[in-house]
Amino acid sequence: MSEIKNWRNFRLYVITAADCHPGRELIQVMEQTLIGGADMLQLRNKTGSKREVLEQAKALRELTSKYGVPFIVNDHPDIALEAEADGVHLGQEDMPIAEARQRLGSGKIIGISTQCVEQALAAQAAGADYIGAGPVFPTRTKPDRAAVTTEYIRQAAEAVSIPVVAIGGITPDNAETVLAAGAKRLCAVSAIVGSEDPAAVCLALRKTIAAAGGWQKRLITLNGLAHPTSASRLDELIHLLGQGEKRLVAELDGTVVPRSQWARTLLSEGAKLELVHFVGGG
Amino acid sequence: MAKHESERLSKQSEPQLPGETRNSSPFSSGPAQASAGQDCLLLGGQRLHSRFLMGTGRFPSPWVLQEALKASGAEVITFAVRRVNMDSVEDDSVLQHVTERQLTYLPNTSGAKTADEAVRIARLARAAGLGNWIKVEISGNPRTLLPDPFETMKATERLAKDGFVVLSYTSDDPILCKRLEEAGAAAVMPGGSPIGTGLGLLNPYNLGLIVEEANVPVIVDAGIGSPKDAAEAMELGAAAVLANTPIAKATDPVAMARAFRLAIEAGRLAKLAGRIPKKRYASASSSESGSLFGASIPPKIPPAEGIAW
Numbered sequence: 001m002s003e004i005k006n007w008r009n010f011r012l013y014v015i016t017a018a019d020c021h022p023g024r025e026l027i028q029v030m031e032q033t034l035i036g037g038a039d040m041l042q043l044r045n046k047t048g049s050k051r052e053v054l055e056q057a058k059a060l061r062e063l064t065s066k067y068g069v070p071f072i073v074n075d076h077p078d079i080a081l082e083a084e085a086d087g088v089h090l091g092q093e094d095m096p097i098a099e100a101r102q103r104l105g106s107g108k109i110i111g112i113s114t115q116c117v118e119q120a121l122a123a124q125a126a127g128a129d130y131i132g133a134g135p136v137f138p139t140r141t142k143p144d145r146a147a148v149t150t151e152y153i154r155q156a157a158e159a160v161s162i163p164v165v166a167i168g169g170i171t172p173d174n175a176e177t178v179l180a181a182g183a184k185r186l187c188a189v190s191a192i193v194g195s196e197d198p199a200a201v202c203l204a205l206r207k208t209i210a211a212a213g214g215w216q217k218r219l220i221t222l223n224g225l226a227h228p229t230s231a232s233r234l235d236e237l238i239h240l241l242g243q244g245e246k247r248l249v250a251e252l253d254g255t256v257v258p259r260s261q262w263a264r265t266l267l268s269e270g271a272k273l274e275l276v277h278f279v280g281g282g
Numbered sequence: 283m284a285k286h287e288s289e290r291l292s293k294q295s296e297p298q299l300p301g302e303t304r305n306s307s308p309f310s311s312g313p314a315q316a317s318a319g320q321d322c323l324l325l326g327g328q329r330l331h332s333r334f335l336m337g338t339g340r341f342p343s344p345w346v347l348q349e350a351l352k353a354s355g356a357e358v359i360t361f362a363v364r365r366v367n368m369d370s371v372e373d374d375s376v377l378q379h380v381t382e383r384q385l386t387y388l389p390n391t392s393g394a395k396t397a398d399e400a401v402r403i404a405r406l407a408r409a410a411g412l413g414n415w416i417k418v419e420i421s422g423n424p425r426t427l428l429p430d431p432f433e434t435m436k437a438t439e440r441l442a443k444d445g446f447v448v449l450s451y452t453s454d455d456p457i458l459c460k461r462l463e464e465a466g467a468a469a470v471m472p473g474g475s476p477i478g479t480g481l482g483l484l485n486p487y488n489l490g491l492i493v494e495e496a497n498v499p500v501i502v503d504a505g506i507g508s509p510k511d512a513a514e515a516m517e518l519g520a521a522a523v524l525a526n527t528p529i530a531k532a533t534d535p536v537a538m539a540r541a542f543r544l545a546i547e548a549g550r551l552a553k554l555a556g557r558i559p560k561k562r563y564a565s566a567s568s569s570e571s572g573s574l575f576g577a578s579i580p581p582k583i584p585p586a587e588g589i590a591w
Contacts, residue, residue: 222368223365223366223368224365241368243366243368246366247410248366248410249363249406249407249409249410251402251406254402256405256406256409258409274365274406275365275366275368276363276364276365276366276406277363277364277366277410278361278362278363278364278389278407278410279339279361279362279363279364280337280338280339280340280341280347280361280362280530281337281338281339281360281361281362281389281390281392281526282337282338282339282360282390282392282477282503282504282524282525282526282527
């Protein structure tokens with residue numbers, strides 16, 4: 001079980017795929033996804049040397065910390081530990097969850113890819129913190145794997161209580177279908193990092209997720225009143241409230257949050273938010 | 283006036299004037315020396331040409347506020363920090379009406395009852411990116427809105443340490459004003475009378491003492507009812523006057539803003555020009571000699587000494 005605060009609030013999970021953006025730096029592309037609203041990030045590098053993966057992991061750790069976003073390393077618990085990542089993501093053919101847990105300790109997130117309900121239940125029983133469910137659609141990232149279709153998304157969402165992330169061939173065009181099947185969290189790879197404008201794609205996906213309303217609302221206190229919201233981040237909430245155009249100041253749990261940090265500020269259950277501005281006075 | 287400036291004016295029995303930047307003593311020659319062009323007020327690192335600080339509350343409309351601001355000549359405006367109205371998506375902040383002008387912003391901490399609350403409001407205000415001035419205003423009583431001296435003291439100290447330019451709204455108590463100055467206030471703002479009452483200066487004697495003792499500008503704030511109160515405050519030696527309600531609630535706020543501007547200039551000029559001492563009995567404007575009716579023996583009168591005021 002992870003100790004990282006509120007990581008389960010994530011809704012848009014993005015995984016690196018450097019071959020999707022030749023000529024562009026990994027860090028720059030991934031920062032764009034964070035700007036667009038990715039709230040969970042995974043480093044997947046199946047071809048690089050361990051040294052290269054470690055360097056990338058350290059750089060992405062620094063980047064995600066800046067945005068307050070959890071960072072996961074694919075496969076390598078040792079690299080995850082050394083880079084101070086928040087956890088690892090395993091495939092069905094990788095090391096068992098129990099072994100990864102032993103290496104990482106209880107404070108890290110362990111996720112695992114699943115293709116059927118049996119795997120989902122086994123993962124939950126073995127102590128996985130979340131599961132990936134897919135590929136929902138045929139995908140360029142994993143061309144040899146048959147699509148599990150949205151039917152599995154429906155089954156997985158009902159079968160397990162840990163977070164389920166739908167993955168595989170998801171784009172802004174088909175995201176609605178996946179959400180309609182019961183998905184609350186989406187993961188996309190090539191549709192995002194292979195795009196000319198990763199931030200815009202992330203934003204589009206987040207809007208679709210928010211519109212689907214499948215997300216459990218958080219209850220926060222806004223200017224002294226109870227306020228249920230589907231927004232997970234401060235910028236999103238202020239936008240939803242239609243207050244984005246105002247010159248206002250936000251104070252979250254007693255601390256002023258500068259406007260430049262709104263997009264990086266997660267709202268947790270029970271948060272106390274004050275939005276103030278200037279009025280006439282003597 | 284700062285202590286270092288008091289020496290060259292030591293022959294004068296006038297109260298010292300904080301925040302002076304005059305090139306030469308206006309007391310030494312004609313009134314031209316006291317022209318507004320040379321008479322700036324240094325406050326929080328700013329050189330202010332206007333000694334009128336205007337509040338922005340309770341104006342009948344944003345347009346009237348804007349016009350009144352123009353008429354006032356004020357370079358410093360105050361406002362309050364409040365929760366955003368969630369029911370409206372339009373920007374109803376006071377700032378949108380005044381941002382095209384070159385102004386120094388002085389947010390207040392009204393609504394605060396404790397130093398903690400005032401510090402919190404000050405930090406929120408500073409986060410808006412409009413400078414680091416703050417008017418500490420901590421009310422100790424909802425009916426009189428009189429400032430809580432203990433909490434005001436604490437907040438002044440903390441905010442000054444935190445890098446704010448602190449203007450402390452306070453009771454008209456000379457010792458308290460001195461203590462606030464020592465705690466780091468950039469200016470002290472004794473009230474003439476409770477906020478919004480228009481009762482004018484209830485204790486001119488105290489205000490005079492405060493001015494005499496101060497090494498920071500004294501800005502008379504609160505309770506001003508009409509331009510004559512503002513002029514009186516300036517004649518007492520105040521460095522500036524802050525007013526809001528008497529302008530905003532006047533029948534014609536724009537005209538009243540101009541009246542205040544003129545009164546404050548007049549009061550300031552009068553202070554620099556040096557008024558006559560008060561006497562109990564008359565003294566004729568023309569000499570007795572050469573009177574047509576030839577009274578050669580002067581009337582017997584008691585010694586006419588100046589009355590302290």
